[in-house]
Structures are given as C-alpha cells and as structure tokens.
Amino acid sequence: MALLKGKEGRLSQIWSFDxxxxxxxxxxxxxxxxxxxxEIIIATKTGKIILLDQDAKPRWEFVVNEKIDxxxxxxxxxxxxxxxxxxxxxxxxxxxxxxxxxxxxxxGMVYALTADGKLLWKYQAGSAVSGMCFCDTNNDGKxxxxxxxxxxxxxxxxxxxxxxxxxxxxRGIKGTPTVSVFNKVIVFGDxxxxxxxxxxxxxxxWSHKTGGKITAEVVIKNIYGDNKxxxxxxSADNTLYVLDLDxxxxxxxxxxxxxxxxxxxxDLDNDGKFExxxxxxxxxxxxxxxxxxxxxxxxxxxxxxxxxxxxxIDGDGQKEVIVxxxxxxxxxxxxxxxxxxEHIPGLSHIINQAGxxxxxxxxxxxxxxxxxxxxxxxxxxxxxxxxxxxTKRIVVGVKTGKVxxxxxxxx
Numbered sequence: 001m002a003l004l005k006g007k008e009g010r011l012s013q014i015w016s017f018d019x020x021x022x023x024x025x026x027x028x029x030x031x032x033x034x035x036x037x038x039e040i041i042i043a044t045k046t047g048k049i050i051l052l053d054q055d056a057k058p059r060w061e062f063v064v065n066e067k068i069d070x071x072x073x074x075x076x077x078x079x080x081x082x083x084x085x086x087x088x089x090x091x092x093x094x095x096x097x098x099x100x101x102x103x104x105x106x107x108g109m110v111y112a113l114t115a116d117g118k119l120l121w122k123y124q125a126g127s128a129v130s131g132m133c134f135c136d137t138n139n140d141g142k143x144x145x146x147x148x149x150x151x152x153x154x155x156x157x158x159x160x161x162x163x164x165x166x167x168x169x170x171r172g173i174k175g176t177p178t179v180s181v182f183n184k185v186i187v188f189g190d191x192x193x194x195x196x197x198x199x200x201x202x203x204x205x206w207s208h209k210t211g212g213k214i215t216a217e218v219v220i221k222n223i224y225g226d227n228k229x230x231x232x233x234x235s236a237d238n239t240l241y242v243l244d245l246d247x248x249x250x251x252x253x254x255x256x257x258x259x260x261x262x263x264x265x266x267d268l269d270n271d272g273k274f275e276x277x278x279x280x281x282x283x284x285x286x287x288x289x290x291x292x293x294x295x296x297x298x299x300x301x302x303x304x305x306x307x308x309x310x311x312x313i314d315g316d317g318q319k320e321v322i323v324x325x326x327x328x329x330x331x332x333x334x335x336x337x338x339x340x341x342e343h344i345p346g347l348s349h350i351i352n353q354a355g356x357x358x359x360x361x362x363x364x365x366x367x368x369x370x371x372x373x374x375x376x377x378x379x380x381x382x383x384x385x386x387x388x389x390x391t392k393r394i395v396v397g398v399k400t401g402k403v404x405x406x407x408x409x410x411x
Contacts, residue, residue, distance in 0.1 A: 028089070043103055064105060100113060110123040110161075127172075133179055144159070175215050215236070223242075236258040261306050277307075333373060393407045
C-alpha cells in the first residue's frame with residue numbers, strides 16, 4: 001500500500017534470530033574479510049558475540065567467561081559482569097588484511113577477536129568499558145584502540161593489546177571517544193558532563209562543562225565545507241553541542257529530553273549541505289541544519305535512545321531516515337518532512353472584527369514535522385539498528401534478544 005505519493009510497498013520482516021539473551025546494544029554490520037559481503041555482529045548481556053551472515057546463519061560464536069571473586073560478587077551482578085554495553089567496533093588494527101572485532105565488558109575487559117572468531121588478545125582496564133575508536137596515534141602504521149572506563153581513565157592500547165598510555169580524567173567515562181587525525185587529538189565526554197580534548201601525547205588541551213552526563217559517542221566532522229573540523233555531541237542535559245577544535249561553542253540546540261546516542265550526519269536532500277539527525281528521550285527525532293535550526297521533528301510514543309540511519313531503503317534515489325524507538329516501533333521517515341498549519345493566519349481576527357483587517361502576523365502559523373512513510377512493530381524496546389549497505393536491509397536489535405532484519409518490499 002502506498003502511504004505517500006511515489007512511495008509504494010511496505011517495510012517487511014525478512015528474518016528473525018533469537019540470541020538467547022537480552023541485548024544492551026544494537027548490532028554492528030561490516031565486511032570483515034573484504035569479500036564484498038557484510039556480516040552482522042551481535043553482542044549480548046551475557047557476554048556472547050555472534051556472527052551472522054545476511055541470511056541469519058551463524059558463522060561463529062565467542063563466549064566471554066570471566067569469573068569474579070567473592071568480594072566482587074558483593075558489588076557486581078554475577079549474571080551481567082560479562083555484558084557488552086556498546087556495539088562492537090571493527091577495524092584492521094594489525095594490517096593482516098582482515099578486520100578485527102573489538103569490544104569491552106561491564107567487568108572492564110577489552111577483547112580483540114579475529115574475523116573468524118578467535119581471541120587475538122584481551123586487556124584488563126579495571127572498570128567497565130563501553131565504546132571505542134581506532135587511530136594510528138604514533139605513526140607506526142598500525143591502529144591503536146582508544147576507549148574510556150568507569151574509573152575515569154582514557155586508555156590507548158596498541159594493536160597487540162599492550163597499553164601505550166592512559167589519561168586520568170578524574171570522572172568516569174561512559175561516552176565513546178573520537179579522534180581528529182588532522183588535529184592529533186582525542187575528544188570524549190564523561191559521566192559529569194565534561195567534554196575533554198586530549199592530545200596524542202597525553203596532554204589535556206581543554207575541557208567544556210555541560211549540564212548532564214555524556215554517554216553519546218562524539219562526532220568530529222567538517223560540517224561547513226570550510227576545511228575545519230567541528231565536534232558534535234549530545235548530553236543528558238537535553239542539549240546538542242557543536243564546538244570547534246579549540247573548545248569554543250559554535251551553537252547549541254535544546255530538546256526536552258536526554259540525548260544518549262551518537263548523531264547521524266548526512267546530506268539528506270542531496271543539496272551539498274549536511275543535516276544532523278538527533279535522537280532524544282523526549283520521544284522525538286530532530287533533523288537540524290548545520291546552523292542549529294530545526295528542519296523538522298517527528299514524535300514517537302516513547303524515548304529514542306539509539307541513533308538513526310539515513311539510507312535509500314526503497315531504491316528511488318531519495319534517502320529515508322530510519323529510527324527505532326523504545327515504543328517497540330521502527331519508523332521510516334521522509335528526509336524532507338512536511339509543513340502543518342496549526343491555525344490560519346488572521347482568520348480569528350477576520351471573524352471577530354468587522355471592516356478592514358491590517359494586523360501583521362508575527363507568529364508562525366504552523367510547524368515542520370517529520371513525515372512517516374512506513375512503520376514496523378517489534379516485540380520490545382529497540383536498543384539499536386544498523387543497515388546493510390549492499391542489500392539496503394535494516395537489522396534491528398530488540399532488548400529481549402531478538403535480532404530482526406527488515407527490508408522494503410513492493411507488496
């Protein structure tokens with residue numbers, strides 16, 4: 001059934017896979033062995049890593065099985081110590097021609113797996129680890145693994161799993177760091193809402209305090225085409241911040257709920273300019289221009305705690321915005337939005353007054369809202385989603401342990 005002019009078909013389930021455990025993060029999708037086919041990587045609350053092919057056939061499984069002592073049992077949940085809280089990241093860290101899978105756990109262990117699921121190395125951070133990034137910080141031709149931990153340390157670990165250096169931020173780090181290779185800095189948010197900028201030689205260059213905890217992954221990108229990079233990150237103080245690499249705020253955008261996840265930045269309408277997609281716990285997804293002005297917003301029925309993706313899911317040459325909500329629904333939205341009149345300017349004055357009407361209308365009579373194309377309901381809260389580029393399929397992680405593959409179909 002066509003919901004919009006020129007938009008026919010529906011969002012259909014291709015397959016569903018039960019991982020046998022709750023999920024705390026969405027799936028990752030990447031081509032691990034450079035064979036032209038992307039694989040799906042799933043991480044569970046019980047510490048299991050599962051690799052699926054695009055038809056949901058398991059390739060391999062890796063199980064984290066760290067034990068805790070009697071003292072640690074008093075402070076930690078023994079059933080979730082091996083849980084993976086952020087989606088695994090992939091990178092060819094050692095230049096062997098295949099990408100490794102790297103992830104951290106609640107117990108504070110970081111693991112690097114080979115593309116066929118074998119343990120390459122593990123590193124003990126000492127406290128819970130969330131997301132990570134990769135960069136050759138020392139020009140040795142190999143990628144370092146960079147991540148924060150709950151004890152306040154930023155760790156830089158080499159391709160063999162050995163600590164290069166660490167920076168003590170004094171505050172726990174749940175947010176995922178990002179690097180600027182050009183400026184040779186690492187930027188990350190911490191649990192007290194501070195955005196930190198640390199140089200590749202382990203020096204704090206500046207910090208900026210926000211009003212809430214930062215769990216979102218930092219994005220660094222040249223959003224204006226001026227050959228300068230900018231920092232884009234949301235905070236639990238409900239605000240999206242855009243800063244330059246000197247730590248000066250360029251603009252802020254206020255929502256009505258915490259921003260927990262990484263923003264998606266893309267040229268949605270192919271006009272040569274980037275748009276920013278912001279998921280918020282006020283139930284809305286926002287599309288902003290790079291000046292911090294709202295293009296449109298779309299309200300779901302509960303929080304949106306994970307990032308959106310922009311992809312041409314139906315192959316019509318126009319990108320759609322796809323986002324999952326805690327209300328158990330995946331939404332496919334038009335990238336353009338639509339304008340809705342809330343009232344007709346001047347009509348009430350015309351009705352209530354006789355004669356000539358000359359008041360100047362200063363209030364916008366309507367607003368731009370998101371335009372829903374399709375919607376698909378899943379069994380529980382959505383913890384994250386990813387898209388398979390080659391097939392334009394969407395892979396959705398559901399809190400209770402289902403991984404569901406969706407695609408546009410014509411009937």
